[in-house]
Amino acid sequence: MGPRAGTFRPVIPNHYMIRHLRIEPNLVLAPMEGVTDLTFRRLVRSIGAVGLTVTEFIAGEALRRGIPKAEMMARFDPDEHPVAIQIYGRNPEAMAEAARAIEDAGADIVDLNFGCPSKKVCAHSGGSSLLREPELARQIVKSVRAAVKIPLTVKMRSGYDAGLRNAPYIGRMCQEEGVEALAIHWRTRTDQYGGVRAVDKIAETKSRVKIPVVGNGDIVDIASARAMFRDTGVDGIMIGRGAIKNPWVFKQIHAQLLGLPEVVVDADEKRKVLLRYFEGIRAEFKTDRGVLGRMKKIANYFTHGLPHGSELRVAFLHAQTIDDAIGHTNRYFDWLCEEEIKRGRPFAHTAVPVHDLPVGADQSAAWAAQRDRAST
Structure with missing residues (x-):
């Protein structure tokens, strides 16, 4: 017998594990270009109830070469743990060297960007363009995994376009090569920031892998958080633009998950x-x-x-x-x-x-x- 209508908390996890790292609450601040810099992450963390923060994406080649801007983007506070630093690129060797720099800096997680739809990233065959090149994506994962000892995660979209919604395949490949958690946005690359909500590939990936899967895409409040958990069975959720509009959203969702009083902000x-x-x-x-x-x-x-x-x-x-x-x-x-x-x-x-x-x-x-x- 399923849960009664209106119930939520009994069937929703409140944490997940990435190896030894306990992500609790299981609410993640998404990487966003020009937004999730150190200042914004400090703001969200000061309000509370975010279990993991992720930097805005950084070019692996720039971090490898020690470009000051890239190193500034990779900064995090001494008490900002766990924190993931996200990198993108198509050169497995450069991505591996960038990952070593991330590990040396003391970050908890290296996150690979297989999901960004921006023309700047995809023009250099990074981000979601890698969903069309699964063997290159595999080589990047293998190279980075061999380069670092800290946990490795991947953020991606459900596919490149409507005809190539291959997140389940990419997810299985990532797991085989040592990735320890996945974050999946329901949109494809060609959807950009539009499209019609379709979370079936997130649910399918979740059913086909053993590592944690985090759902992403248009989660802006308690209702949309409930829907993502309910429709996909994910281990956690990732919130992006909804956190810019309402940085209390993590605290509001977390309170609902725990059955605590509503968080009201005047x-x-x-x-x-x-x-x-x-x-x-x-x-x-x-x-x-x-x-x-x-x-x-x-x-x-x-x-x-x-x-x-x-x-x-x-x-x-x-x-x-x-x-x-x-x-x-x-x-x-x-x-x-x-x-x-x-x-x-x-x-x-x-x-x-x-x-x-x-x-x-x-x-x-x-x-x-x-x-x-x-x-x-």
Whole structure:
């Protein structure tokens, strides 16, 4: 007899093992180019409930040659464990040397990128392009496995395109060559960031290998986490863009898994976390232009799902200085805090219909007026 409708926790694991490493909670921060740098990973870890962090992908050749930018991307904090450093490339020897550098740096896991769909990576036959070259992928895995003693994992997509959804085959090959865990995104390379959800190849891979399988793709809240576990039987889940929009998502899912009270985040806490992130990147970037660019990128995600967040995004788009952007942030959240007081409860960090705001004058206009007053 199956679990009763609505039950979740009895059939969902709360950890998995990668050799001696216990990944608990079984919630992983996905590698994301230009996002999961040291500052962002610090932010997510400070909120809590993430069991494993992964760096943004790094070119194996650049890390092999000791390029300063690559080495900076591979940095992690002394207390950031377990942590995986992800590399990509098509040269087995270069990938092996990069893996040795990762091991020497003290990272816990080498992660191979067989999943990135970006043209930059695929143009050099890395990332998901390797799904069309399984023998080259095998040689890369064998070379890296022979080069290091620490655990080796692979992140990939379900296939290259609709006609080549070969994740189960690649997964079995990886296991045979010594890979100790897999993370699989349900999209194919040609899906890019679209496509229709199809998790069957994740489920099939899970049924055909003995190593842990982590599900990835459009996991943005408790409901989508439940669906991935339910539909695939995976050992854990990996969250990417959903964590930029809502870095509390790990904590919210974890609380639900354990049957703990709902994690509710009010406007003031959201403001504090966003400003703390801004402070972090201000300390890391060398130029104000770089800081402002990253602030705009993260704010674009973070404000989706907040009431009239589009108004803050427009204000950010036109901000000319860091102080302008911080001022817009404070004025927006001052307004949002007031609306939550009137409403009597915080807004969820999801799509919020306008009718859920207090009745009265147009709220978008009210926020815009507050912004305009500050600029005069």
